[in-house]
Amino acid sequence: IAGITQAPTSQILAAGRRMTLRCTQDMRHNAMYWYRQDLGLGLRLIHYSNTAGTTGKGEVPDGYSVSRANTDDFPLTLASAVPSQTSVYFCASSDSGQGEAFFGQGTRLTVV
Amino acid sequence: GQNIDQPTEMTATEGAIVQINCTYQTSGFNGLFWYQQHAGEAPTFLSYNVLDGLEEKGRFSSFLSRSKGYSYLLLKELQMKDSASYLCAVLDSNYQLIWGAGTKLIIKP
Numbered sequence: 001i002a003g004i005t006q007a008p009t010s011q012i013l014a015a016g017r018r019m020t021l022r023c024t025q026d027m028r029h030n031a032m033y034w035y036r037q038d039l040g041l042g043l044r045l046i047h048y049s050n051t052a053g054t055t056g057k058g059e060v061p062d063g064y065s066v067s068r069a070n071t072d073d074f075p076l077t078l079a080s081a082v083p084s085q086t087s088v089y090f091c092a093s094s095d096s097g098q099g100e101a102f103f104g105q106g107t108r109l110t111v112v
Numbered sequence: 113g114q115n116i117d118q119p120t121e122m123t124a125t126e127g128a129i130v131q132i133n134c135t136y137q138t139s140g141f142n143g144l145f146w147y148q149q150h151a152g153e154a155p156t157f158l159s160y161n162v163l164d165g166l167e168e169k170g171r172f173s174s175f176l177s178r179s180k181g182y183s184y185l186l187l188k189e190l191q192m193k194d195s196a197s198y199l200c201a202v203l204d205s206n207y208q209l210i211w212g213a214g215t216k217l218i219i220k221p
Contacts, residue, residue, distance in 0.1 A: 045209070
């Protein structure tokens with residue numbers, strides 16, 4: 001693994017189903033983030049974690065949950081997917097939360 | 113509220129120069145970033161400004177005026193591979209990145 005990896009790359013999900021998007025980084029960065037990107041809108045922060053064991057809510061947290069059991073992994077869970085959660089999801093990390101953010105390749109999620 | 117404005121789309125000619133503007137109103141300021149995002153790919157870091165002035169990095173330069181809440185990204189000697197979206201983002205007082213919607217740059221031969 002080099003950098004930050006997301007899985008799956010894309011997914012079609014039935015409404016009401018539970019789904020976990022995976023994110024793993026090997027850069028030992030303290031801060032990690034989940035964003036969604038929708039056409040015409042900027043990246044919107046869903047949840048973040050400044051260090052292992054802590055998480056916080058971003059701009060659009062409803063319907064999503066995260067955990068940060070260790071430095072490397074930051075999974076995002078949709079408890080019961082709805083069509084409005086159709087989006088491209090990006091995981092990112094940064095060393096101190098103040099510097100450059102590195103992004104995963106994204107997960108394209110379609111909820112039908 | 114917090115707001116970052118950039119033009120939605122710009123068109124330029126291969127070999128020319130283009131300036132992409134970004135204005136911001138945020139709760140505090142701890143730096144401004146520019147990222148490049150090719151279609152279907154992840155954003156990648158281009159530049160960071162925290163003090164007023166111009167930062168030059170090869171064909172790309174970024175300018176910041178904190179008193180005006182204004183930045184621009186200058187791309188010189190445009191190449192076809194520069195066709196992408198350019199995202200402006202501000203680090204606010206809580207060290208959270210606030211993102212603009214991005215400027216889609218189309219390069220024509």
